Amino acid sequence: MTREGVINAVVLAGFAGFALFAYVANEPFLITLATRAAIFAIAGVGLNLALGVGGLVSLGHAAFFGIGGYAMGVLASHAQTFDPIFEVPFLIEGTKSMPVIWLVAIVASGLAALAIGALSLRTTGVYFIMISLAFGQMFYFFAISWPAYGGEDGLSIYVRNGFPGLNTLDPIQFFALVFAVLLAVLWLSHLLARSNFGLALNAARQSPERVETVGISVYRLRLVAFVISGMITGLAGALFADLNRFVSPVMFSWQTSGEIMVFIIIGGVARLCGPVVGAALFIAMEHLLGGLWDFWHILLGLLLLGIVIFARGGIVGALVGGRR
Amino acid sequence: MTAILLAEQVLNGLQLGLMLFVMASGLTLVFGVMGLINLAHGSLYMTGAFAAAAVAGATGSFLLAMVAALAAAAAAGALIEVTVIRRLYKRDHLDQVLATFALILIFSEGVRWIFGSFPLYLDIPVWLSGPVTLPGGIEYSRYRLALIAVGLAIAGGLFWMIGHTRLGIRIRAGADDREMIAALGVDISKLYTAVFALGAALAGLAGGLVGAIQSVQVGMGEPVLILAFVVIVIGGIGSIKGALVGAILVGLTDTLGGIFLPTALAALTDAASANSIGSAMASMAIYVLMAGVLIFRPKGLFG
Numbered sequence: 001m002t003r004e005g006v007i008n009a010v011v012l013a014g015f016a017g018f019a020l021f022a023y024v025a026n027e028p029f030l031i032t033l034a035t036r037a038a039i040f041a042i043a044g045v046g047l048n049l050a051l052g053v054g055g056l057v058s059l060g061h062a063a064f065f066g067i068g069g070y071a072m073g074v075l076a077s078h079a080q081t082f083d084p085i086f087e088v089p090f091l092i093e094g095t096k097s098m099p100v101i102w103l104v105a106i107v108a109s110g111l112a113a114l115a116i117g118a119l120s121l122r123t124t125g126v127y128f129i130m131i132s133l134a135f136g137q138m139f140y141f142f143a144i145s146w147p148a149y150g151g152e153d154g155l156s157i158y159v160r161n162g163f164p165g166l167n168t169l170d171p172i173q174f175f176a177l178v179f180a181v182l183l184a185v186l187w188l189s190h191l192l193a194r195s196n197f198g199l200a201l202n203a204a205r206q207s208p209e210r211v212e213t214v215g216i217s218v219y220r221l222r223l224v225a226f227v228i229s230g231m232i233t234g235l236a237g238a239l240f241a242d243l244n245r246f247v248s249p250v251m252f253s254w255q256t257s258g259e260i261m262v263f264i265i266i267g268g269v270a271r272l273c274g275p276v277v278g279a280a281l282f283i284a285m286e287h288l289l290g291g292l293w294d295f296w297h298i299l300l301g302l303l304l305l306g307i308v309i310f311a312r313g314g315i316v317g318a319l320v321g322g323r324r
Numbered sequence: 325m326t327a328i329l330l331a332e333q334v335l336n337g338l339q340l341g342l343m344l345f346v347m348a349s350g351l352t353l354v355f356g357v358m359g360l361i362n363l364a365h366g367s368l369y370m371t372g373a374f375a376a377a378a379v380a381g382a383t384g385s386f387l388l389a390m391v392a393a394l395a396a397a398a399a400a401g402a403l404i405e406v407t408v409i410r411r412l413y414k415r416d417h418l419d420q421v422l423a424t425f426a427l428i429l430i431f432s433e434g435v436r437w438i439f440g441s442f443p444l445y446l447d448i449p450v451w452l453s454g455p456v457t458l459p460g461g462i463e464y465s466r467y468r469l470a471l472i473a474v475g476l477a478i479a480g481g482l483f484w485m486i487g488h489t490r491l492g493i494r495i496r497a498g499a500d501d502r503e504m505i506a507a508l509g510v511d512i513s514k515l516y517t518a519v520f521a522l523g524a525a526l527a528g529l530a531g532g533l534v535g536a537i538q539s540v541q542v543g544m545g546e547p548v549l550i551l552a553f554v555v556i557v558i559g560g561i562g563s564i565k566g567a568l569v570g571a572i573l574v575g576l577t578d579t580l581g582g583i584f585l586p587t588a589l590a591a592l593t594d595a596a597s598a599n600s601i602g603s604a605m606a607s608m609a610i611y612v613l614m615a616g617v618l619i620f621r622p623k624g625l626f627g
Contacts, residue, residue: 057418119615122622126361126417126561130553131618134611137550141607147600254550258425265422295437301429308423309411 004320008273012186015280016179023172031171032243037283038178039239044263044275045185046232051261052270053193054225055205056121057129059257060136063116064109064230066143066252068237071105073155073247080158098163098177101238109234110227112139117226121219133254140252154248161242168242178239182276185232190272192228201225233260262304268314277315331462333583334576339468341575342475346530348552348559348567349482350523356499356562357519358413363424364404365527365552366545367431372397372528373535373544374435377444386449390532397528398521405520410513428546436542443539446532471533478526479568486564495519499562551578554610558617560627569625574610581609 015034022030043065050056078085078094085092095101120131144152160168168174192198204211204218211218241247250256259282267278282300289296311318351365375396380389404427412420448467456466486492494515497505506512531545538544555574559566586602593601617625 051418057421059421119618122618126355127557127622127624129361129417129421130557131614133550134554134557134614138608138611142604145600145604145607254546258428261422262425269418295433297429297433298437301426301433304426304429305408305423308419308426309408312419 004271004316007316007319011273011276011280012183015276019172019175019179028171031175033283033287035171035175035178035243036240037280038175038182038276039236039243040260040263040279040282041276042178042182042185042239043233043236043260044267044279045182045189046229046234046236047260048229048264048270048275049189049192049232050226050229051264052274053198053205054201054222054229056222056226056229058132058226058229059129059254059261060116060120060132060134061230061233061260062252062254062256063136063139064113064233065237065240065256065260066139066247066249067109067112068105068234068239069241069247069251070143070149070155070237071108071234072101072161072238072241073157074149075101075104076157076161077149077155096159096161098161098168098242101161101242102235105234105238106231109237110231112234113227113230114223117223117230121222121226133257136252136254136257140249140254143249143252150248152249154246154250157241157245160245174243178243181235181239185235186272186276189232193272197221197224262300264314265304266307266314268316268318268320271314271316271320274314274316281315328460328462329583331458331460332464333579335462335464335468335472337576337579338572339471339475339575340579341572342472342479343530343534344548344551344555344575345568345571346475346478346526346533347548348555348571349478349564350526351549351552352556352559352562352564352567353495353519354523355556357495358498358516360409360413361417361420361424362409362523363421363549364427364431365523366547366549367428368397368401368524368527368545369531369548370431370435370542370545371400372531373446373540374439374444374531375528376532376535377446377540378439380446381444386447386452386536389446390529393528393532393535394525395528397531398525400528401524402517402521405517409520410516413516432542439542441542443541446535446540448536467536474533478529482564491518551610554614556624558614558624560624563624563626566624566626573613577610577613578606581606585609 015038019031019034022028022034043061046064047058047061050058074085075094076096079096080094083094085094116132116135120128120135123131149155160174162168163177166173166177168177193202200211200216201221204216204221208218211221237251240251263275263278263282265278266281267274267276285296285300289299293299307314313320347365347369351362354360354362372393376389376393379392380386383389408423408427412423452467452470454466455463456469458464486495494505494510497510498512498515498519502512551574555570556567557570558573559568559570582603585606586599589598589602592598621627
């Protein structure tokens with residue numbers, strides 16, 4: 001096992017151990033915090049595929065996070081009022097079943113990523129950053145001004161959606177479900193990074209001309225990476241909405257995109273467990289510092305500045321040693 | 325839809341466009357000369373607005389407030405350039421995005437800490453308030469007309485400065501070949517600080533001017549920042565001319581879309597849903613415009 005492998009195992013074991021400890025100590029709030037961190041980590045793993053491996057600095061991933069959230073909100077709100085989403089040309093009803101909601105969230109955010117990616121990947125560098133940000137913002141304003149699903153106020157769901165065989169209202173069972181999704185997503189991301197596709201994507205980040213020369217379309221590589229990345233982030237959005245039983249346009253806001261990126265940077269860019277470490281630390285800071293000082297974002301900003309300027313590998317990078 | 329209403333909306337679009345230009349010109353200059361993407365530009369806009377509101381509250385003078393907006397934003401810009409931004413010129417865009425995102429967090433929370441969460445208000449001075457009658461019988465806000473005039477004056481001043489002054493020559497040379505002008509004896513780090521402070525001052529002035537028609541509050545800078553991004557993506561990054569054209573296009577699309585789309589849809593469906601769908605579509609109009617420009621010219625109109 002490599003040094004990074006050991007660190008990954010320790011991080012994941014520690015994560016699960018923390019939740020188990022909270023369960024034994026009968027602290028449901030801490031379990032919920034761990035669940036939140038795990039969901040943010042899933043969103044981060046999604047973005048890390050585009051950002052870390054592909055080098056695509058997307059400031060618009062909140063679009064996919066929000067689409068996932070609204071997929072849950074729309075389906076569950078129709079299910080709880082027994083009002084079909086539409087009847088012509090064929091009947092589609094709402095649902096309270098998580099697997100169905102996840103599927104819809106993944107497909108919807110994948111389609112959105114395909115459209116946004118097809119347009120914005122025509123450009124590179126700063127243009128790409130600004131355009132991804134602008135498209136994310138487009139969804140935000142759309143969600144605010146679309147009154148059918150709550151507009152600016154958002155949508156509340158009374159009961160958490162169900163998963164076959166589990167009681168999702170029990171914090172530890174919901175955590176276990178989310179953690180299992182996190183492990184699956186990490187495993188997928190590990191496989192992808194090692195696959196021919198991942199290697200080509202990594203090469204395209206370092207030298208697009210060479211990849212193009214050997215006959216691989218860089219545009220298509222990046223588009224596929226962007227779509228997969230959007231799908232994973234969309235799934236995280238659906239889970240996040242289920243955790244809070246609430247969706248609102250805030251999930252689409254550009255600060256959400258920034259925060260998902262912050263998890264990756266604190267943890268370590270292109271490191272498998274970078275987003276996990278980053279999200280856990282973010283939640284811990286929010287909980288501990290946020291309780292002490294209302295303006296803890298100043299400290300978060302200073303920490304982030306310090307990491308960007310002085311410790312560019314993030315925490316995992318510092319522990320493993322050497323840069324990627 | 326009367327001609328007078330249309331003329332008013334065109335003027336509103338121009339006013340929004342010119343204020344966006346003042347904001348976007350700084351962004352595009354900083355990118356063109358230093359290759360830096362600065363997310364914290366919106367924070368400098370906010371700094372200008374808060375400085376103006378604080379000084380206007382203390383002295384009652386609108387002109388002093390605008391001077392304060394310029395000075396505070398320029399000083400804040402120079403300060404972050406020397407302490408943080410300077411280290412980022414040679415870094416990749418990801419590092420620049422993150423470091424300037426960190427600056428936004430620090431600025432926003434810092435301002436909230438000092439001024440509190442409640443919005444401040446900056447009053448339009450008496451000599452600029454009230455309507456003015458334009459040729460053709462159009463009644464228009466005197467203050468917004470003044471904003472159009474100031475925006476045009478700043479655009480003219482910038483074009484003159486870039487085209488005809490020594491600083492402008494250095495800026496253009498710095499954008500083309502920074503090693504060469506450093507070799508010719510120009511102190512490149514001073515030039516960079518000056519350009520950054522100039523962009524910051526413009527953002528601060530825009531914040532102060534717009535602060536009189538909006539509430540001055542934390543987070544006011546980011547929506548404008550994102551619009552300014554759309555502007556420079558449309559115009560072509562690094563081009564002042566592109567920023568002007570892009571800003572006016574965005575200003576007009578945003579303003580006229582908000583009026584025409586609901587009216588146009590009313591012909592198709594009932595009034596209530598036309599209104600809600602129309603306003604949702606209007607809020608997306610500028611992004612559709614941006615996507616359209618990118619399909620035909622991926623580097624922007626003047627890129």
